[in-house]
Amino acid sequence: MKHLLFVLLFSPLFVFAQERMMFGDTSRKGVPYSKDPHVVKFEGRYLMYFSIPPFEDKTNPIKGWNIGIAESTDLIHWEKIGEINPEGSYESKGLCAPCALVVDGKVHLFYQTYGNGRNDAICHAFSTNGISFQRNKTNPIFHPTGDWNCGRAIDAEVIKFENRYLLYFATRDPNFEVQIQGVAAAPLTTDFNRDDWEQLADYPILVPEYDWEKKCVEGASVIQRGNELFMFYAGAYNNEPQQVGIAKSSDGVHWKKLSEEPFLANGKPGEWNSSESGHPHIFADSDGRTYLFFQGNNDNGKTWLISNVEVLWNENGPYLKED
Template sequence: MRFADTTAGVPYAKDPAVVRYKGKYWMYYSRGPFMDGRWGIGIAESSDLEHWTKVGEVPIEQECEAKGICAPGAIVLEGRIHLFYQTYGNFPKDAICHAVSEDGLTFAKNATNPVFAPTGDWNNGRAIDADVIEHDGRLLLYFATRDPLGEIQMQGVAAAPIHSDYGREDWTQICAESILQPELAWEGKCIEAAAMHKRDGKLYMFYAGAYNNEPQQIGCAVSRDGVRWERLFTEPLLPCGEPGSWNASESGHPFLFEDEDKRTYLFYQGNNDHGKTWYLSKVEIGWRDDIPYVMEV
């Protein structure tokens, strides 16, 4: 699978999020700022997870979205698609927004957007790269933020009641420091793009290590409570490609999708020209003794 948004003539798609809804697969992704100078969120659909067709965009409507939106996370809850995405272009003021859809194409924005930004002296107030998962009767929201100097990207988490509106008043930050920050050499100064999965009572976080094209590569950590995390590997689970391959510059920004047959797929972004173009692809993830591995094609 290779997918890119070519609306503006440049193959460019990042930050995938995939759900199955009403008999189709839906993918939400960041499309480049080539049309009006702003990042946006594209919508594609598929019947087989392999062949994707762009079918729309999430409109930029609210005042907080004026400079752009991107990096969606998606989940189906109570018969609707919930999209959690970030504002863009406000750097330390960028925050997480929420919208819902009953058809996959049209979204009603949360009136309280942005619904979440972190607090505390351990971060700079920014929240990006949202993903959510249901756990112990709550919806957990994972986000990337930075240290007060804006240099180190790291992970945090908030929670809301599962049957809430997911508005600004519903979220409570449940960490007083970063829950996962870069420590390994290949992670550089960045851990971002948490991609959440629940299996046998445990939570798994597939994450992107290092900033884009350094190269960014994908690791994995595990937790029982959603706050305390332990890495499963010291090397990337999904590394960038060999020189000359389509993803030689990066394999990054993951999203973990579990299909109705319980097979799991890791969607991710890659390129081989240091970010002039971007494509989305996927690999199937197998499980051996609750440890994920990349299945051979």
């Protein structure tokens, strides 16, 4: 029995599921450590892209944060099938926080460089199989301009809305203290190249306001319902605790928060996500059901797990089923 428990917790891939998904890749640190989930359905299977930390072994030639790839047939049990590691000088310090979008039989991946401070920016790559990616030759494709931000762009989210693609990103104020949200757009004919993106607002479209959001709103994930967009966002920096909020928009630029309280809170003391429930991704399945993927832990970031909950909808917007 003790041997079985050891295998479950310390195998190269940690997966535990009872009534819900619990996923953590152990390949980098020897303990479950996966963040920033994003899921698509592609060629009859679910693919999840997620951030994985630097190797515990500092002599490993692969440096920095990278992106892991896992597949599933049921959104609960996941198997890691690949990684996306740095290519080129602009990724040399790392890459993470993926967003995937399926367009015309290809998976388009939007992600950030990491480890460059104010110079971190959004990049793009594409794949015909969802595993092997070709970089956009114009990378990095986007960073914000204007005196309202620090020039950094992270946490990309791209969605097709009306007659264009919208790119949501997190940045910081000029003092590099407060995390805020911005938006850019590209035409439907785009190859997602750098010159196609136009910043839509010279001001933040979402800022922290409530006590639980502290000095950070980030990790936007957006879904269309009817003629409106709903944004699931992370409030507060990691483990403060980070929790998930909701905002709504009819044009993709102007947003109204739906509640002064978190939509998805961190867990109670002793629960697996007592340190946070953060970095959301709202996934719409082909059957119309929607699931909120998020990261959490109960040890202030010594480990990280990814889970999901089903999101239900009524005339007022999204809600969670009570336990």
